[in-house]
Amino acid sequence: xxxxxxxxxxxxxxxxxxxxxxxxxxxxxxxxxxxxxxxxxxxxxxxxxxxxxxxxxxxxxxxxxxxxxxxxxxxxxxxxxxxxxxxxxxxxxxxxxxxxxxxxxxxxxxxxxxxxxxxxxxxxxxxxxxxxxxxxxxxxxxxxxxxxxxxxxxxxxxxxxxxxxxxxxxxxxxxxxxxxxxxxxxxxxxxxxxxxxxxxxxxxxx
Numbered sequence: 611x612x613x614x615x616x617x618x619x620x621x622x623x624x625x626x627x628x629x630x631x632x633x634x635x636x637x638x639x640x641x642x643x644x645x646x647x648x649x650x651x652x653x654x655x656x657x658x659x660x661x662x663x664x665x666x667x668x669x670x671x672x673x674x675x676x677x678x679x680x681x682x683x684x685x686x687x688x689x690x691x692x693x694x695x696x697x698x699x700x701x702x703x704x705x706x707x708x709x710x711x712x713x714x715x716x717x718x719x720x721x722x723x724x725x726x727x728x729x730x731x732x733x734x735x736x737x738x739x740x741x742x743x744x745x746x747x748x749x750x751x752x753x754x755x756x757x758x759x760x761x762x763x764x765x766x767x768x769x770x771x772x773x774x775x776x777x778x779x780x781x782x783x784x785x786x787x788x789x790x791x792x793x794x795x796x797x798x799x800x801x802x803x804x805x806x807x808x809x810x811x812x813x814x815x816x
Contacts, residue, residue: 638778638804640759650759652778652804659751660774661744663766669745669790671766673814679738682707684731686715686724698724700732702808729806736808742769742777742798749784749792756782756794761801764813775813776801 618627625639628647632639637649663671682705686698694716715731744764749755758779765774777798787793802809 638759640757652759652761652801655759655761655801657761657763657776658754660763661746661765663768663771667747669747669787669793671742671744671764671769671771673740673742673766673769673771675740677705677710677739679735680705681710681713681735683712684715684728684735685712686728686731688716688724698728700725700728702732702735704808704812726806732808733803733806736803737780737799740800742771742813744796744798746794746796747790747792749794756784756796758782762796762798764798770814772814772816777813778804 618624625647629639632649638652639647639649642648661668661671680702683699683701685696687694688697689695713731713735715727742764744762744766746756756779758781760779760782762777762779763774764771764777778801779796780799781795781797783795783797785793785795800809800813
């Protein structure tokens with residue numbers, strides 16, 4: 611379906627713009643081997659691998675959690691007649707209002723979907739806040755190179771990922787290690803963040 615009126619922010623690259631637009635619609639943009647840009651439907655993606663902490667192909671698992679990007683409430687304030695008005699609000703029940711209260715956001719387009727913009731702001735905050743990373747041996751899984759946009763299932767109690775949980779690969783970085791040889795660093799995020807939602811139950815919860 612055609613998208614609503616959109617516009618590139620000054621200084622924003624075309625790739626950044628398309629990636630942000632895709633994320634708002636539940637898609638993940640990634641380059642192909644031929645230099646094209648394809649969009650993956652995260653909701654319809656099955657996990658390509660199961661990774662369990664302690665298995666011989668797993669070098670390490672870590673999970674950073676910085677609460678400073680998170681807020682209890684995200685408020686879209688738009689101005690159609692010169693007077694700012696609250697156009698949409700979403701909350702994050704995981705963040706106490708006394709710790710991180712409201713975040714005011716001014717949309718860049720007057721015709722924006724304000725409800726979606728508020729949900730996108732909450733999702734982007736989660737992507738910045740929760741940053742799991744896995745390092746595995748080798749550059750491939752099942753004969754194919756690791757790629758951004760793939761889904762994995764991960765269990766790593768040492769990183770407080772208590773139960774097998776789905777993660778989206780944001781970036782796959784290939785390198786060589788003196789002791790392990792070829793290794794791939796997988797930077798992960800929660801797939802829910804690409805459907806403009808946020809985790810009702812976190813991987814750290816039993």
